[in-house]
Amino acid sequence: MNAAATPLLELRDVSTSFRVGGFFTPRLLKATQEVSFTLDRGEIVGVVGESGSGKSTIARLISRLVPTTGGAMLLDGDDVLVSEPRRASLAYRRRVQMIFQDPFGSLNPVHTVAHHIERPLLLHGKATKENARSAALELLDDVGLRPAEDFIDQHPHSLSGGQRQRVAIARALAPEPDIILADEPTSMLDVSIRMDVLRLLDDLRHKRGLAILFITHDLAAAKHLADRIVVMYAGRMMEEAPADQLVKEPAHPYSQLLMAAVPRRGGSLHDPLPADPGTPPLVDPRPGCPFAARCRQTVAACTTTTPPVIQLGPGHRVACHLHTARTQ
Ligand SMILES: Nc1ncnc2c1ncn2[C@@H]1O[C@H](COP(=O)(O)OP(=O)(O)OP(=O)(O)O)[C@@H](O)[C@H]1O
Numbered sequence: 508m509n510a511a512a513t514p515l516l517e518l519r520d521v522s523t524s525f526r527v528g529g530f531f532t533p534r535l536l537k538a539t540q541e542v543s544f545t546l547d548r549g550e551i552v553g554v555v556g557e558s559g560s561g562k563s564t565i566a567r568l569i570s571r572l573v574p575t576t577g578g579a580m581l582l583d584g585d586d587v588l589v590s591e592p593r594r595a596s597l598a599y600r601r602r603v604q605m606i607f608q609d610p611f612g613s614l615n616p617v618h619t620v621a622h623h624i625e626r627p628l629l630l631h632g633k634a635t636k637e638n639a640r641s642a643a644l645e646l647l648d649d650v651g652l653r654p655a656e657d658f659i660d661q662h663p664h665s666l667s668g669g670q671r672q673r674v675a676i677a678r679a680l681a682p683e684p685d686i687i688l689a690d691e692p693t694s695m696l697d698v699s700i701r702m703d704v705l706r707l708l709d710d711l712r713h714k715r716g717l718a719i720l721f722i723t724h725d726l727a728a729a730k731h732l733a734d735r736i737v738v739m740y741a742g743r744m745m746e747e748a749p750a751d752q753l754v755k756e757p758a759h760p761y762s763q764l765l766m767a768a769v770p771r772r773g774g775s776l777h778d779p780l781p782a783d784p785g786t787p788p789l790v791d792p793r794p795g796c797p798f799a800a801r802c803r804q805t806v807a808a809c810t811t812t813t814p815p816v817i818q819l820g821p822g823h824r825v826a827c828h829l830h831t832a833r834t835q
């Protein structure tokens with residue numbers, strides 16, 4: 508295989524289901540269905556969609572916190588679901604790190620900042636007991652906690668939300684990962700410091716060549732930070748396009764609805780959008796396109812057949828019967 512053409516990470520038709528319902532009536536909730544996209548070194552891919560669309564599930568699938576029920580997940584061309592079927596190896600976990608939404612919950616209140624950062628350094632062989640403290644100080648400086656000596660012996664409760672999120676980022680950087688999965692990393696932060704954290708992530712991808720999966724409700728932030736954006740709805744990928752193109756010329760009626768919301772509502776998806784009858788059922792989903800009930804441009808196939816993902820142009824894919832019909 509041509510190494511230059513092999514993406515760092517590739518998801519191919521990745522699906523997962525959760526068991527829900529009672530003990531005697533177990534049912535399957537299809538949280539993601541046939542999700543496919545790539546993530547390359549130095550690239551930021553945004554994942555947007557309303558609550559329950561499967562965004563966090565994608566991050567949890569990639570970090571192997573939840574099992575897949577189908578598809579392939581290739582890291583440097585190697586399908587990790589085949590080579591490491593039961594659980595991710597330490598090597599995989601080193602390469603793929605996660606930053607969570609809640610900087611309060613993700614740090615242990617009984618431990619100091621030093622402990623949080625030295626632990627992954629030691630676990631992944633990136634420092635020895637002798638130099639772990641100086642390596643941790645360097646990481647704190649890298650994430651903008653300066654002078655680092657003022658922060659390293661603090662406990663999380665004495666830090667602000669933004670400082671805590673920077674500690675979480677330093678911890679994620681400690682194993683020298685290739686990929687950071689950032690699940691709503693700024694949504695619990697004060698609006699005034701969100702931009703600083705986004706700038707830090709952007710800076711890190713440039714300086715370290717990190718690949719970042721940036722999951723967000725905030726369309727304006729996705730537009731600002733991401734190179735490409737994946738739009739999710741009810742567990743399915745509706746569209747993927749370069750960020751500029753998605754904002755200017757969204758092809759899927761759902762993306763059009765989202766993008767129309769950017770200037771009007773400050774670009775956040777925390778409140779329901781207009782004409783929202785609620786998320787379609789993920790348990791026993793209806794046949795056809797999940798967005799059909801909200802769509803004003805439906806054709807007959809929308810309620811009977813799941814639209815295939817088709818290529819509209821370079822890096823631009825959409826799952827919509829309107830476009831399937833036009834390209835045939
Ligand atoms: N462990 C689980 N067991 C059962 N259902 C789950 C589990 N995790 C997620 N789900 C369900 O899967 C669907 C997708 O959830 P997910 O957390 O991925 O959505 P999301 O897009 O991240 O939403 P939000 O924007 O609110 O964070 C939801 O219906 C959710 O209730």
Ligand SMILES: [Mg+2]
Pocket residue numbers: 562563564
């Ligand atoms: Mg989520």
